[in-house]
Amino acid sequence: MPSSPGRVARSHVKAVRAFNRFYTQRIGILRRYLDSDFTLTEVRVLYELAHRPPLTARELVRDLELDPGYLSRILRRFEHAGWLARETAAHDARQNLLRLTEAGYATFAPLQQKSRDEAAALLAAVPPAARPRLIEAMQTVHRLLEAPAAAGRRIVLRDPRPGDLGWVVQLHGELYAREYGFDAQFEALVADVAAKYLRDFDPAWEKGWIAEVDGERAGSVFLVRKSATVAKLRLLVLLPQARGLGLGGRLTDECIAFARARGYRKVVLWTQSILTAARHIYASRGFVLKESQPYTAFGHALVAETWELKL
CATH class of the missing domain: 3.40.630.30 (Gcn5-related N-acetyltransferase (GNAT))
Incomplete structure (x- = not known):
């Protein structure tokens, strides 16, 4: 019998898990990120800092759904390496805003370029005529899963x-x-x-x-x-x-x-x-x-x- 709107069919759950296993293996997410010294989470933090105006640690915790203690350790590492700077928020002296330094951008840039190169290599294995269909399917997954946001x-x-x-x-x-x-x-x-x-x-x-x-x-x-x-x-x-x-x-x-x-x-x-x-x-x-x-x-x-x- 068909499943009710509030339930998810076991076959659908199985299909999602199978896709997750396939895709994470295909893009190598289980190894160190892009064969670098960074974890995937660390690179996500770098990405947010590189692509957004100065923001607070609380915003990173919320948007990336991170444990505050774990994020604090990441930020300390970045700061110790000279990649991260803190500044007092103009609207609230009690808040510290985080931003990448020039050294931080220099560290992130090759990671971003390598990510682009690997994505290009992944697409290169797909016949050109099929690539628009693949991109459209990815965008559909993205759109449907993020709709509740x-x-x-x-x-x-x-x-x-x-x-x-x-x-x-x-x-x-x-x-x-x-x-x-x-x-x-x-x-x-x-x-x-x-x-x-x-x-x-x-x-x-x-x-x-x-x-x-x-x-x-x-x-x-x-x-x-x-x-x-x-x-x-x-x-x-x-x-x-x-x-x-x-x-x-x-x-x-x-x-x-x-x-x-x-x-x-x-x-x-x-x-x-x-x-x-x-x-x-x-x-x-x-x-x-x-x-x-x-x-x-x-x-x-x-x-x-x-x-x-x-x-």
Whole structure:
């Protein structure tokens, strides 16, 4: 007989455990992380410190679900090695904020690059035609398992305010440098886009959204007028800790709804082939890839893509 909604079939549990055993062995998670002197947990702590603004130990305990004593030992090791610095929080002198030092970033960078290389090697073993299906399956697992994360979070999409566009430029510059190795020319490009939006903003035809999670800025997107019938989606970005909440999809949906309401016939966008999560959002909403163009920019060989959605 079928299982009730509150129960999980034993065969399903068995399948999940089998997949866990296979995947952890496939990526070598049971050995020292990437054959380094770090454990997986230590690298996760390094990752959070490298990709987020200065944060407290309490936030690390909460977000990584770590034992406070265990985290304290990790932080002491990092501090002793010169990788970690503590500073007093401006809003509360009782709190210490943690940030990586230059030596910390230098230690983390090769680990991140090796992780990228191993992921690339893993994908290289998959036939090119099957890779999009694999990525889509991974993103589906990610999305379904993280869906409950939004429960209890206060999520707001609001209009941009003075200072928000500067934050959007800074977030793009920092995030793409750390995750993709882009140089400062990318930040300059984003700054140009933001400046043009502010200078030429036409509220009858254009709109921007800032996403907030629990009162803190977490992402953005903008829709600008390209022609009388075509709108362009720009500057979709999310903080790493805001991923998995469905915000990227919500921001894209707002753009599409606004474009339809204003009578645009088409929404277009320009992106990079390496941005798989964003590409999945666009494809799932009916955007079609219209053009791919290899080029070199921001210190890398890239593939630029133009996507289009007919309304």
